[in-house]
Amino acid sequence: MNQFTSVHDVQDIGKLLRDALALKENPYAHKSLGENKTLGLVFLNPSLRTRLSTQKAALNLGMSVMVMNMDKEGWALETQDGVVMNGTTVEHIREAAAVMGQYCDILGLRSFPKLADREEDYSEDFFNKFIAYSKVPVVSLESATRHPLQSLADLVTIKETWQGAGKPKVVLAWAPHIKALPQAVPNSFAEWMCKAQELDMLDFTIAQPEGYELSEDFSKGAAISYDLDAALSGADYIYVKNWSSYKDYGKVLPYPEGWMLTNEKLTVTNDARVMHCLPVRRDLELSAEVLDGPSSLVIHEAGNRLWAAQAVLKQMLEKL
Amino acid sequence: MNQFTSVHDVQDIGKLLRDALALKENPYAHKSLGENKTLGLVFLNPSLRTRLSTQKAALNLGMSVMVMNMDKEGWALETQDGVVMNGTTVEHIREAAAVMGQYCDILGLRSFPKLADREEDYSEDFFNKFIAYSKVPVVSLESATRHPLQSLADLVTIKETWQGAGKPKVVLAWAPHIKALPQAVPNSFAEWMCKAQELDMLDFTIAQPEGYELSEDFSKGAAISYDLDAALSGADYIYVKNWSSYKDYGKVLPYPEGWMLTNEKLTVTNDARVMHCLPVRRDLELSAEVLDGPSSLVIHEAGNRLWAAQAVLKQMLEKL
Amino acid sequence: MNQFTSVHDVQDIGKLLRDALALKENPYAHKSLGENKTLGLVFLNPSLRTRLSTQKAALNLGMSVMVMNMDKEGWALETQDGVVMNGTTVEHIREAAAVMGQYCDILGLRSFPKLADREEDYSEDFFNKFIAYSKVPVVSLESATRHPLQSLADLVTIKETWQGAGKPKVVLAWAPHIKALPQAVPNSFAEWMCKAQELDMLDFTIAQPEGYELSEDFSKGAAISYDLDAALSGADYIYVKNWSSYKDYGKVLPYPEGWMLTNEKLTVTNDARVMHCLPVRRDLELSAEVLDGPSSLVIHEAGNRLWAAQAVLKQMLEKL
Numbered sequence: 001m002n003q004f005t006s007v008h009d010v011q012d013i014g015k016l017l018r019d020a021l022a023l024k025e026n027p028y029a030h031k032s033l034g035e036n037k038t039l040g041l042v043f044l045n046p047s048l049r050t051r052l053s054t055q056k057a058a059l060n061l062g063m064s065v066m067v068m069n070m071d072k073e074g075w076a077l078e079t080q081d082g083v084v085m086n087g088t089t090v091e092h093i094r095e096a097a098a099v100m101g102q103y104c105d106i107l108g109l110r111s112f113p114k115l116a117d118r119e120e121d122y123s124e125d126f127f128n129k130f131i132a133y134s135k136v137p138v139v140s141l142e143s144a145t146r147h148p149l150q151s152l153a154d155l156v157t158i159k160e161t162w163q164g165a166g167k168p169k170v171v172l173a174w175a176p177h178i179k180a181l182p183q184a185v186p187n188s189f190a191e192w193m194c195k196a197q198e199l200d201m202l203d204f205t206i207a208q209p210e211g212y213e214l215s216e217d218f219s220k221g222a223a224i225s226y227d228l229d230a231a232l233s234g235a236d237y238i239y240v241k242n243w244s245s246y247k248d249y250g251k252v253l254p255y256p257e258g259w260m261l262t263n264e265k266l267t268v269t270n271d272a273r274v275m276h277c278l279p280v281r282r283d284l285e286l287s288a289e290v291l292d293g294p295s296s297l298v299i300h301e302a303g304n305r306l307w308a309a310q311a312v313l314k315q316m317l318e319k320l
Numbered sequence: 321m322n323q324f325t326s327v328h329d330v331q332d333i334g335k336l337l338r339d340a341l342a343l344k345e346n347p348y349a350h351k352s353l354g355e356n357k358t359l360g361l362v363f364l365n366p367s368l369r370t371r372l373s374t375q376k377a378a379l380n381l382g383m384s385v386m387v388m389n390m391d392k393e394g395w396a397l398e399t400q401d402g403v404v405m406n407g408t409t410v411e412h413i414r415e416a417a418a419v420m421g422q423y424c425d426i427l428g429l430r431s432f433p434k435l436a437d438r439e440e441d442y443s444e445d446f447f448n449k450f451i452a453y454s455k456v457p458v459v460s461l462e463s464a465t466r467h468p469l470q471s472l473a474d475l476v477t478i479k480e481t482w483q484g485a486g487k488p489k490v491v492l493a494w495a496p497h498i499k500a501l502p503q504a505v506p507n508s509f510a511e512w513m514c515k516a517q518e519l520d521m522l523d524f525t526i527a528q529p530e531g532y533e534l535s536e537d538f539s540k541g542a543a544i545s546y547d548l549d550a551a552l553s554g555a556d557y558i559y560v561k562n563w564s565s566y567k568d569y570g571k572v573l574p575y576p577e578g579w580m581l582t583n584e585k586l587t588v589t590n591d592a593r594v595m596h597c598l599p600v601r602r603d604l605e606l607s608a609e610v611l612d613g614p615s616s617l618v619i620h621e622a623g624n625r626l627w628a629a630q631a632v633l634k635q636m637l638e639k640l
Numbered sequence: 641m642n643q644f645t646s647v648h649d650v651q652d653i654g655k656l657l658r659d660a661l662a663l664k665e666n667p668y669a670h671k672s673l674g675e676n677k678t679l680g681l682v683f684l685n686p687s688l689r690t691r692l693s694t695q696k697a698a699l700n701l702g703m704s705v706m707v708m709n710m711d712k713e714g715w716a717l718e719t720q721d722g723v724v725m726n727g728t729t730v731e732h733i734r735e736a737a738a739v740m741g742q743y744c745d746i747l748g749l750r751s752f753p754k755l756a757d758r759e760e761d762y763s764e765d766f767f768n769k770f771i772a773y774s775k776v777p778v779v780s781l782e783s784a785t786r787h788p789l790q791s792l793a794d795l796v797t798i799k800e801t802w803q804g805a806g807k808p809k810v811v812l813a814w815a816p817h818i819k820a821l822p823q824a825v826p827n828s829f830a831e832w833m834c835k836a837q838e839l840d841m842l843d844f845t846i847a848q849p850e851g852y853e854l855s856e857d858f859s860k861g862a863a864i865s866y867d868l869d870a871a872l873s874g875a876d877y878i879y880v881k882n883w884s885s886y887k888d889y890g891k892v893l894p895y896p897e898g899w900m901l902t903n904e905k906l907t908v909t910n911d912a913r914v915m916h917c918l919p920v921r922r923d924l925e926l927s928a929e930v931l932d933g934p935s936s937l938v939i940h941e942a943g944n945r946l947w948a949a950q951a952v953l954k955q956m957l958e959k960l
Contacts, residue, residue, distance in 0.1 A: 027356070028356050036667070036668050036700075038696060038699065040692065043393070046393060046394055046395055047393065047394070048388070048390075048393075048394045048395060048411070048416065048419065048420075049419055051388070051393065051394075052360065052386055052388065052419075052420065052423045052424070053422075053423055055386050056358055056384075056386065056423045056424075059358065059384045060356075064696075064699045066691075066692055066695050066696065068688070068691070068692065069392075069393060070688075072392065072393075072709075072712065073683070073686055073687065073688075073691065073709060073712075074686055074687070074688045075686055075688060075919050078922070081928075082928070083922070083923070084922070084923040084924055085921035085922045085923060085924050086818050086921065086924050090919050090921070091688070091918065091919030091920070092919075092920075092922050094931075094932075095918050095919065095920060095931075095938065095939070095942075096688065096919070098939045098942075099688065099689055099692075099918065099939060099942040099943075100688075100692065102693075102939065102942055102943035102946065103692045103693055103696045103943075103946055104692070104696075178406050278411065278415050278419065279395050279410050279411030279412075279415065279416070280411070280412075280415060281405035281406065281410070282398070282403070282404070282405045282412050283403070283404040283405060284404055284405050284406050288401075288402070291414075291415075292414075298415065299415070299418045299419060299422065302415075302418075302419040302422055303419075303422035303423075306422065306423060347676070348676050363713070366713055366714055366715055367713065367714070368708070368710075368713075368714045368715060368731070368736065368739065368740075369739055371708070371713065371714075372680065372706055372708065372739075372740065372743045372744070373742075373743055375706050376678055376704075376706065376743045376744075379678065379704045380676075389712075389713060392712060392713075498726050598731065598735050598739065599715050599730050599731030599732075599735065599736070600731070600732075600735060601725035601726065601730070602718070602723070602724070602725045602732050603723070603724040603725060604724055604725050604726050608721075608722070611734075611735075612734075618735065619735070619738045619739060619742065622735075622738075622739040622742055623739075623742035623743075626742065626743055
């Protein structure tokens, strides 16, 4: 694997899932693979799970890790070409990325969208430039439009826990929030689930209020519902997540009552397991009773972030 | 050892002291003990000695270390149960602690008190929840009411340096400051010294102005004095420290002149050695002449933070 | 090597250059040298290249690294002696440096000048105190007046890439900027190039507008020019860098047009290679066409920061 920015970078999803679950059984089996190899983790935004799970994944593979909080420890980055840099930005992404590529064998990058200009965010200009100029393999730690390490961990969790006959019904369910959040996690989850549906692993439905439809570039193939209760009917997994509008870009639109998942809502499901990428706002996005109850998979799912990251890094190291 | 939050977590203080001094002689003797084990250090407040000494202690034991500045790199934490999270906090301690426990074998946590509500601070609610939800051994890097790694290093220092006949007289001496500081260090020192006094290792006195009495939960067993000169008479060790009032909680109360330790004050002692946990404000808490003079143990004592932390981590690793 | 703060700390420059280039060929040849040795990197200012290259250099030598962002993670430091610390500073450099020396075998320190008081900055008081009190070998990660790891990497780059007959002509060329920058990089480059000129390795010229002359303590021996085109004539290496005035200390003085390096300016050179320490402001200090063109050595030069740092750390470790 030369880069890991979306599901499209994965040649064999089955192999990646098997690798992740095998690493969970034997975390240190490949510890010589990363000897004298360095992972640089570059953060332009806060991170807890991604930072720690990716760092631990690299350590399990014998790599060294250098963490760079670009926004706090480094220099303000310019991303546009052709500008005279006489403003507040101190270093151009061309130099910054190229230099980090000189010291690291693999780079990880987290950069959230600004949610102001849809075209700019969805161009993934910053991420693409970082990859192009760094000249080393890059793993996304969440970009403007995707969070593939999260989605891989989500799919690992479903594969690992599903014990029913046939294919599970997976529902991505929009949830309320007070802030405008990126579409990165739901976009990414949608494209991974659509891919898994193509591979006959599951059935996938997205439920959201009017105006919150994701871009079809990510949701194509999913069943779309505007009725949460109908979507939840017979569900085996519910992936709860808020996102801001893609159509009316970055906005928090009015929405009807009844979009927070509660125990009562779960009654129509097939004893569904409840997932969330975390951090989660209790009793706003998801009721505390569900989070603390037997249906919740959120901590187990967060634990699988480690094995997802380790599987990706392993496959990258094997190609170095 | 399953957790290290106070002297009450230690079954055999003599063994812990011997371990610390043995590790000082042979720092790398147990380097295989921490192989493939990860220590997560979670900071909600600044740290110099604790951060570096604990990190180095873990490295000496062969562990990997991941440092998380929760206040700067992560998400604002909610600690109260039953609240709708529609405010400024982004993640609940229930999830955050549980997730960190997924990636780390041992966690360290630093969280200062707010000094606004005594009952809240002294409940150690945040710390207790962190331990309960993380489900891994937790070592305190200083909590609202205690700093046990500091106190252990202090006792190690006394044991290591005492060469007199009989038991040394140890005095905890309140000192002036311009800010309201927590009682964590003096509370913790007091309960460790009271325990050592029970074990017949030393005699312990606390000297402070009226209104600055510590909680009896920590000071029970100590001789209490309101006269610094009387307390210092015949002292072998003086532990200088400021703290805010426990009774008039978190307040800086007026105090009489003469509470800063100077060379002149030392004349009534038994050539006492002077200790302080650092950071220290020169010529406010403690005179520069004492700090730079032959009585000062402060750097030696800070150096012993390493062996205290390493002894604790060693005993935790042995129980994993 | 007991400290590395300037070219004067280096006994044998030829040996240091050879070590750097040998390490570039065999990065892990001395991995046992740093076993159980810890490097502490202390930052009072932002850093990208220095942080990552020095960290990686230490890892290549088998050392452990602890990074301390003193301004963000630690305590505000007092540097003056004889002051009553009743203000905003929390810890004195005497204690802070001594304590860090307890936990680390080698320390690195970055501390920029304030550019307010020339005498204070050029006394290197903070740096000298840090070294004196830490009592361990200290490597400068850039001080108020010098950046020797950068200058060593620059000389490595010239030695490595020069393939002409005889000695190359090296020109340090002042460039425009909108902010007042320290003289540390040009001071340091100048004293290293003057030393190399003494050793008959190259010819060295400094070109700057009136008022921007560096201190003769650093530039003595260099040819001085106020005419950029004349200085560039026949140049083999051009080192582009802005700095604020030394004479009118810390000020941005008016300067004539024509001090930004462009492809047109390069026509009078001997196909000169262009260097810059980075970060660089495009089309302000240096034209984008030069930076992105075949003359630019800036990324290669940044890559050599690793081998410069590793050579210095190697020689320090050999003396421990």
